[in-house]
Amino acid sequence: MAWFRKDKKPKVQPEERTSQIPEGLWIKCDGCREIIYRKEVVRRNWICPKCGFHFSIGARQRLESLLDDGAYDEFGQHLAATDPLKFKDKKAYRDRLVDYRAKTGMNDAVITASGTIEGIPVVAAVMEYEFMGGSMGSVVGEKITRAAELALAERRPLFVISTSGGARMQEGALSLMQMAKISAALARLHEARIPFLSILADPTTGGVTASYAMLGDVIIAEPGALIGFAGPRVIEQTIRQKLPEGFQRSEFLLEHGMLDLVVPRGEMRDTVARVLRLLWIPAAEVPAAGLASTSLA
Amino acid sequence: MLSPAPGDPPVTDESFEKPILELEQKIEELAGLGNPALESEIASLREKLDAVRREVYSQLDPWQKTQVARHPRRPYTLDFVGGLLEDWIELHGDRRFSDDHAIVAGMGRFRGRPVAVVGHQKGRATREKIQRNFGMPRPEGYRKALRVMQMAEKFGRPILTFIDTPGAYPGIDAEERGQAEAIAFNLREMARLRVPVICTVTGEGGSGGALAIGVGNRVNMLEYSVYSVISPEGCASILWRDAAKAPEMAQALRLTAPDLKDLDVIDEIIPEPAGAAHSDPQGTIDAVGQVLERQLGELATLSADELLEDRYQRFRRIGKFTELHA
Numbered sequence: 278m279a280w281f282r283k284d285k286k287p288k289v290q291p292e293e294r295t296s297q298i299p300e301g302l303w304i305k306c307d308g309c310r311e312i313i314y315r316k317e318v319v320r321r322n323w324i325c326p327k328c329g330f331h332f333s334i335g336a337r338q339r340l341e342s343l344l345d346d347g348a349y350d351e352f353g354q355h356l357a358a359t360d361p362l363k364f365k366d367k368k369a370y371r372d373r374l375v376d377y378r379a380k381t382g383m384n385d386a387v388i389t390a391s392g393t394i395e396g397i398p399v400v401a402a403v404m405e406y407e408f409m410g411g412s413m414g415s416v417v418g419e420k421i422t423r424a425a426e427l428a429l430a431e432r433r434p435l436f437v438i439s440t441s442g443g444a445r446m447q448e449g450a451l452s453l454m455q456m457a458k459i460s461a462a463l464a465r466l467h468e469a470r471i472p473f474l475s476i477l478a479d480p481t482t483g484g485v486t487a488s489y490a491m492l493g494d495v496i497i498a499e500p501g502a503l504i505g506f507a508g509p510r511v512i513e514q515t516i517r518q519k520l521p522e523g524f525q526r527s528e529f530l531l532e533h534g535m536l537d538l539v540v541p542r543g544e545m546r547d548t549v550a551r552v553l554r555l556l557w558i559p560a561a562e563v564p565a566a567g568l569a570s571t572s573l574a
Numbered sequence: 575m576l577s578p579a580p581g582d583p584p585v586t587d588e589s590f591e592k593p594i595l596e597l598e599q600k601i602e603e604l605a606g607l608g609n610p611a612l613e614s615e616i617a618s619l620r621e622k623l624d625a626v627r628r629e630v631y632s633q634l635d636p637w638q639k640t641q642v643a644r645h646p647r648r649p650y651t652l653d654f655v656g657g658l659l660e661d662w663i664e665l666h667g668d669r670r671f672s673d674d675h676a677i678v679a680g681m682g683r684f685r686g687r688p689v690a691v692v693g694h695q696k697g698r699a700t701r702e703k704i705q706r707n708f709g710m711p712r713p714e715g716y717r718k719a720l721r722v723m724q725m726a727e728k729f730g731r732p733i734l735t736f737i738d739t740p741g742a743y744p745g746i747d748a749e750e751r752g753q754a755e756a757i758a759f760n761l762r763e764m765a766r767l768r769v770p771v772i773c774t775v776t777g778e779g780g781s782g783g784a785l786a787i788g789v790g791n792r793v794n795m796l797e798y799s800v801y802s803v804i805s806p807e808g809c810a811s812i813l814w815r816d817a818a819k820a821p822e823m824a825q826a827l828r829l830t831a832p833d834l835k836d837l838d839v840i841d842e843i844i845p846e847p848a849g850a851a852h853s854d855p856q857g858t859i860d861a862v863g864q865v866l867e868r869q870l871g872e873l874a875t876l877s878a879d880e881l882l883e884d885r886y887q888r889f890r891r892i893g894k895f896t897e898l899h900a
Binding site: 355356357358359361362364365366367384415416418419422444445446448449450451452453454455456457458460461462463464465467468483484486487488489490491492505506507511512515516520524525533534535 | 742744745746748749750751752753754755757758759761762763765766779781782785786788789801802803804808809812813814819823826827828829834837839885886889890892893894895896897898899
């Protein structure tokens with residue numbers, strides 16, 4: 278395959294760069310190992326034209342591809358983690374935060390925003406895997422809680438796109454408690470009959486799966502995403518055997534009744550809009566007596 | 575998971591108990607002689623034992639506390655039930671798949687008041703450990719817990735939970751049946767229970783598997799229990815790829831009761847008798863009973879809406895962050 282070898286810098290300047298995507302004119306697909314034309318992948322929103330593999334993409338890119346005109350009003354972007362535990366392993370948490378801020382241009386691992394999808398007003402929270410593995414600490418917990426509270430106050434549907442290794446160890450039990458905090462806010466959305474859509478991207482594990490990610494009225498996953506409570510390594514260590522092929526992938530979860538839909542990235546916006554139109558009761562249409570005349574089981 | 579997986583070599587160091595065990599042994603030997611002339615010596619040794627216990631236990635580091643929290647003679651949920659409840663009836667099964675023995679649930683009378691109890695249950699002998707799956711619930715355990723809690727709500731009964739688990743079971747079957755969903759659903763539904771909920775961490779508060787029965791109006795910890803997002807061993811193996819770093823991570827994770835009180839994660843620390851819960855289970859059960867009785871009294875004055883708001887705000891406040899303007 279010498280023909281494909283890259284000796285010189287590509288003449289074509291790569292478009293806006295997403296950090297874990299290799300640069301160059303040609304890239305190798307992590308799914309089928311085929312060499313594919315980069316431009317073609319970009320054009321398809323980072324999906325392999327040969328096998329449909331979904332490359333990991335950034336939170337901003339996801340927001341832009343889902344919301345009308347790629348426009349959104351971000352809020353909570355100034356919230357930033359402190360280091361309440363003074364946590365240090367090989368590197369101090371404080372220093373890690375500085376590095377990830379520089380690397381991603383974000384203060385923490387989620388973007389919260391409001392916008393519209395095909396004219397439907399929504400509140401969105403989109404996680405960024407590149408910021409410390411999308412881990413959930415106090416800031417992610419606070420921002421998603423605020424997003425849910427805003428959705429409640431304005432009767433806008435909420436959707437969250439998760440991609441996360443789980444709760445952030447460096448904030449200890451404070452991270453763990455965010456699971457309860459967010460879930461309690463989602464309980465209020467549930468009672469107010471405001472739709473909550475949970476979208477899962479590769480990977481979604483641990484405390485994120487075991488809280489808001491699994492609480493959607495409708496739960497949608499991208500194809501081939503790793504989704505689970507315990508990570509495969511922990512399970513293999515516990516049961517001391519290899520896991521079957523495809524275990525904990527989107528299609529496996531769909532088969533086991535844990536998801537509503539597996540939807541390719543290119544159809545996500547359309548699917549979300551259709552679901553929301555079928556579920557959402559706009560504030561103007563809420564009867565004066567409220568929706569609570571029949572109790573929620 | 576808060577403990578190493580079953581089968582992993584235990585990383586334990588209970589050498590801090592050595593002076594206590596030596597004294598205990600000496601007292602036992604002397605008492606065994608049955609000589610009345612030794613009574614006063616035995617009495618002074620008992621006093622010394624008490625002092626040594628206090629001394630040793632006042633200086634435990636977080637890793638040592640983790641060992642104490644896992645001590646097999648600590649009271650487990652059914653011990654608290656036996657010591658605190660009358661008319662206990664254990665209820666079984668999630669009505670969907672099976673009955674998980676790693677979680678017990680039931681109803682009984684606490685100081686005259688009908689209550690529901692839900693708690694993790696570990697085993698002591700090998701056979702019972704296996705039957706209880708080392709206190710690691712599967713999804714059906716969490717679903718049973720919620721079923722009983724919602725039944726308690728239906729009949730207006732307060733709920734007491736006892737938390738003591740290494741974590742939710744990380745196995746293929748548990749994943750297939752939706753371990754994550756079971757935990758998540760409990761978190762949301764516990765936030766909606768219109769009756770008082772009091773949670774007490776009695777041993778290991780192992781991450782999501784603990785929190786799944788831990789959303790209460792009050793969250794207590796026994797003095798030498800621990801509560802953490804991950805076990806020190808798990809944390810060490812992820813961040814250092816070296817389980818030997820566990821003691822260091824136990825320190826870093828701030829998982830002890832005083833740490834979590836400082837971080838506003840818990841409401842109250844329940845002091846344990848000298849030498850910790852395993853040296854005086856009955857004293858520990860009584861101490862827990864007193865706190866629960868007082869807290870139930872406080873919560874009894876709140877309406878259902880006030881209870882919901884109280885529980886919401888209790889968790890809403892948790893978290894530390896700042897604003898950073900570039």
